[in-house]
Amino acid sequence: MKTIAASFLIVLLINALLQSCDNMLEVDLPANQIATEYVFNNLQSADAALASLYGNLRDNSPISGGAGGSGILLGNYTDDLDCYSPAGESTGIRDLYLNIQNDSNAAVLGYWTAAYKEIYMSNAIIQGMEQSTGISEKDKGRIIGEAILIRSLIYYYLMQVFGDIPYTTSTDYTMNSSLSRMPTSDLKIRIKDDLITALSLIDDLYRNTERIFPNKKVVQLVLAKIYMSDQQWDQAEALLGDILSSPLYSLEPDVNKVFLKSGSHILWQIKPKNANDPTQEIQSLYFVNAAPSRYALSPSLISSFSVEDKRKQNWIAAVTVGNNTWYRADKYKNRTTNATEYSIIFRIEEVYLMMSEVLAKQNKISQALPFINAIRGRAGLSAINDNITADSLSNEILLENRREFFTEMGHRFLDLKQAGRLQYLVTDKPNWKSFSALWPLPQKELLLNPNLNPQNNGY
Known part of the structure; x- marks a missing residue:
């Protein structure tokens, strides 16, 4: 954390005020760096700082769709992707694929560093807005609420990947550079409290019709994830039920339209x-007319689909070169000019499967089945009948999550972990060990801040 703590405010100001926020907002910005006090006492520049936070979220964060995001790194780490990077490459992704990562792995360090950069930028925005006197209370609340949500989502991913981690709401460099790790149980309490605060600040109404900024229902979804990780099924059920009852959302019936940006099934997406x-x-997963040089979908994933599954037919493409055939993700179609697709972070199908899971965990089988069967029916699969046991239904939900969300947001790792079934990976990942459920803390961070010790078990 110390490696980035000193520079995060500079990065925030430069990105927000000198680069026009990557076109996420149309604002006229001054040509020179200006004081933090001005940034957060002017709505235009405060929104620009928030847009910079979203830009970093898109480009390099745990929820980025790019090479350093969870969709690719955790898909590579589990059994959804095969890695074709050459042995000895310096990025660390091949070692993650082989489950032989160590504390000097470059991809692990990059994931940690990008996440804490996002956290520090969120903290700077929250602190600046709390001290602001030039912005209305409503706008202050909106900006604070969105920054809290982003920070909470990043903490959720860090917690899942690293276990006990430092938690901070401060921008104080001296304090942040010597933080100890917070136990996961305490961290969950902090995240829950933060998200409950965000619920009071963010509206249901989207502030952009393309849903490129989150609304209150996105906060509820993230909070439901935290409740589920604590097996607080009834609390999660209430939140998910509220999302499902909203007129804002409907299940997209055509699998060919799921990854178009205009759907009412989308809760939150990020534009290029x-x-x-x-x-x-x-850009990260596509290959055609050549052998893969980075990733291809794993045989294990391909074999999880039946022939009649429309997702296999429409979201997976075969690439044959000579006598060899590989498969690639084909969810997003626009390889060159793109006017119809944004990177989806959350969609209503996830809420359906989460609701099915929380109901199954409460042995409410008949209530759980319509949600998973809606997903199966759209894919052209037969419905699951009501003589299924709760355990068997949980297995089916895990399979549907894999088929529905491969290469998205690290779903496979998170879903296996939630189900307590990460050990199943040993079938396809012979180097998988029990301690592989967590990544090592980056050696560089441990050397700079000994208070982060002890290292995670196994490393």
């Missing part, structure tokens, strides 16, 4: 940096 750019998922 420039108009007509392809999504980062396309």
Whole structure:
């Protein structure tokens, strides 16, 4: 954390005020760096700082669709992607694929560093807005609420990947550079409290019709994830039920339209940096007319689909070169000019499967089935009948999550972990060990801040 703590405010100001916020907002910005006090006493520049936070979220964070995001790194780490990077490459992704990462792994350090940069930028915005006297209370609340949500989501991913981690709401460099790790149980309490605060600050109404900024229902979804990780099924059920009852959302019936930006099934998505750019998922996962040089979908994933599954037919593409055939993700289609696709972070299908899971955990089988069957029916699969046991239904939900969300947001890792079934990976990942459930803390961070010790078990 110390490696980035000193520079995060500079990064925030430069990105927000000198680069026009990557076109996320149309604002006229001064040509020189200006005082933090001015940034947060002017709505235009405060929104620009918030837009810079979203820009970093898109480009390099745990929820980015790019090479350093959870969708690719955790798909590579589990059994959804095969890695074709050469042995000895310096990025660390091949060692993650082989489950032989150590504390000097470059991808692990990059994930940690990008996440804490996002956290520090969120803290700077929250602190600046709390001290602001030039912005209305409503706008202050909106900006604070969105920054809290982003910070909470990043903490959620860090907690899942690293376990006990430092938690801070401060911008104080001296304090942040010597923080100890907070136990996961305490961290969850902090995240819950933060998200409850965000619920009171963010409206249901989207502030952009393309849903590129989160609303209150996104906060509820993230909070439901935290409740589920604590097996607080009834609390999660209440939040998910409120999302499902909203007129804002409906299940997209056509699998060919799920990754179009205009759907009412989308809760939150992030637009590309420039108009007509392809999504980062396309840039990171696409290959055609050649053997893969980075990733291909794993045989294990491909075999999880039945022939009649429309997702296999429409979201997966075969690439044959000579006598060899590989498969790639084909969810996003626009490889060159793109006017119809944004990177989806959350969509209503996830809420359906989460609701099915929380109801199954409470042995409410008949209530759980319509949600998973809606997902199966759209894919052209037969419905699950009501003589299924709760354990068997949980297995089916895990499979549907895999088929529905491969390469998205690190779903496979998170879903296996939630189900307590990460050990199943040993079938396809022979180096998988029990301690692989967590990554090592980066050696560089441990050397700079000994208070982060002890290292995670196994490393």
